[in-house]
Amino acid sequence: MxxxxxxxxxxxxxxxxxxxxxxxxxxxxxxxxxxxxxxxxxxxxxxxxxxxxxxxxxxxxSPGFADPHVHIDQFVLPSELAKKSLLCGVTSLFSDPIDIVSAAGYKGFQEFLKLGENLPIRIFQVVPGGLPVDRKFSNSKTLSLTQE
CATH class of the missing domain: 2.30.40.10 (Urease, subunit C, domain 1)
Known part of the structure; x- marks a missing residue:
């Protein structure tokens, strides 16, 4: 520098x-x-x-570790997982938000993203795949290429 x-x-x-x-x-x-x-x-x-x-x-x-596949939305708030992860040397999380998207749709996902802001850990959200499995058996929300 x-x-x-x-x-x-x-x-x-x-x-x-x-x-x-x-x-x-x-x-x-x-x-x-x-x-x-x-x-x-x-x-x-x-x-x-x-x-x-x-x-x-x-x-x-050592360099910070990365957790390549975690479902933050299933268990805890991002801030709580960040605390525990940092204690183990994990500085980056790759989160699959399949459950929050399934239950709350795009707007719920947007709110969930806000919970991961300004934390001392990097959270990368992946786009969940396979939602819903079959509309006849589920009322799950989905994501599309265009959201409102």
Whole structure:
């Protein structure tokens, strides 16, 4: 991030590389705002007079995990699932909102989307498929290419 000094530097990290499947010891990580600005062996060039430096004492640091298929709408509010997910290192959720769409239609889905805004986790909503299974046996709501 250019010449800007970091807000936070984590020193002595045991970095979990999900690409090489190795633990990289004594890694340093610089953070500016909500962005990672540097990952490597020596972050001294990013430390300024206002930079907080934390020695994490060889604790493991990894990228955020993604849950590729979750039905948030079946069990809890998005804010509650976000709390539990973050404790496990999950920073992204891919949600299939089949139940809320089936029960509440497009307008209900729009309201459900609002519940996932401004959370400290990324929620990606997929378009639910297969609704309804058969109109003769269900009064489920549906989505179409154009909604009002």
């Amino acid at each position: 250019g010449d800007k000094k970091a807000d936070l530097v984590l020193k002595n990290c045991s970095l979990v590389s999900v690409y090489t499947r190795e633990i990289i010891p004594k890694t340093q990580i610089s953070i500016i705002g909500d962005r990672i600005a540097y990952v490597g062996p020596d972050a001294s060039h990013t430390i300024g007079p206002k930079t907080a430096v934390i020695d994490v004492k060889e604790k493991y640091v």
